[in-house]
Structure formats: C-alpha cells, structure tokens
Amino acid sequence: MTKKLILVDGDKAIFEFTFGAALVLPRPGKLEGSGPATLNGKKLCVEGDEGKVSVANCSYVIPGYSIPGKGTLKIAALGSDQKAKKTKTGNKAVLLKGTQFDATFEVQNPAKQPPKGPGPPIPDATLKYQGKGMFTTTNKIFKGT
Template structure:
C-alpha cells in the first residue's frame, strides 16, 4: 500500500483520550520539516522531525472537571510511517497508520470539591493529515 510523504506544516490529528484525560490542543497541530528535498516547494519530513513536535493543550477528567494544561508530543512512529527506502537526508515520514503520543501535564486539573489531580503523563495516539497528494512511497 502506498503512503503519502509528509511535508512541512502538515497537520496532526490526536485522539481525544490520553489515558484517563480528555485532551484538547490549544494551538495548531502541525509538524515542521527539516528534509532537504521538497515537494511542491515544501520541505519533506524526515526521521527525527516527529521528536520536535510539542503541542500545548488543556486536559480534564470526570474526577477533575476544571482544566489543567500540558503538552502533547509524539513518542514513537509506527513501523509503517518511515520509508527507509526513500530518503532525503534521513528516511522520509509517511502517513502510515497511527503514531504513539504522550500528554504531559504541566499545571494540574482540579475539582472544586476536592484536591488537584496528581498529574502524570498519559499515552494516546495520533495520525498525520497529508496536504500533498502527489508523492507516495510503497
């Protein structure tokens, strides 16, 4: 199956649920590219670009309805999201299936009737939304 190559400023779509938290991004969810090659005047995303993603978000849960804040990062790509046979400076990132994401709280969510949440990182998933539909690999 062919996968589209991910390019600069392609969108990221994260699942709403990260463990026990409901997480809502508060800034655009995009990936920045550092590859040398370009598609339609946009740099291609290469292995390692996913590690630079950090999206500000709010979170809450049923027990802690007053939102706290934190950030979403990509913890690892799925095996089908790197095109090892297609390289710019490194293997290219492609749409593939879903990557693993991590939400890390920075300020705690709270409950007016009880204590603040003991914030702990929670795992989730996400996927790439490709903007170009010209170049595929696979």
C-alpha cells in the first residue's frame, strides 16, 4: 500500500474548470482540519472535513448561454485513494492528498441566453453540474496509509 501525504488545516481543494457542459471560474476551497492530532500546530483533516468545503459565488457559462450565472462548488465524494484505510486520529480516518475527488457545482443564479427578440433572457434549466478536483497540501513529510 502506497503512503500518501496527509492533509492538514488550511490545505486547498482545487476545482477543475469543466463541469459537464458548464465552464466554471473556480476559486480554491479551504480545508478545515478537525482531527485531534496536529502537524506543526495545524490539525489533521479527517473524514467528514471535506463536506465543509464550499466555494460560493463562482461564475459560470454554458454554450449558447453567454450571460454568466453563479453557483457554489462543493466536494461530492472523495476518491478511493483520499481516505486512509489504516491511519486514524480520534477514531476517524485521516484525509490523504490522493488523486481526484468528485465535485458538484450547484447553480444559485442561472446563466442566461440572450432573447432572440423582445422578452426576458432564457435561464439555464440545469441546477447541478458534476466535475472533479484535487487537493494541494503544505505538508511535504507526514504520510498515511
């Protein structure tokens, strides 16, 4: 089993631009570690901490809808290599950098299509898009399995 870097408080969730048909202008999300163990004074991230990552007010467009909308990026599910099988703190698995997580983009203000004639713009009917992301960590030493 390959050891992977453990995520700590303040590490970032980096979201991709492409969420299905939607092109999102993402900003990084910040992890808040809640594990009792610490590394250099920062709490370790444990299972469940990923659910608190939320990046609001991200702009997006989709083909044919040139008036940008806004929404919130969230982590939907960790990748199979992002949750430790053995390494735990406070009876919870620590989070690992791993490869990619599943993400969702929840639309709050839909992108709009300019009207063909008089009338209001036509809003995007899709309320949720699926995408991916990855973690970056300031921890370069401490690994878990």
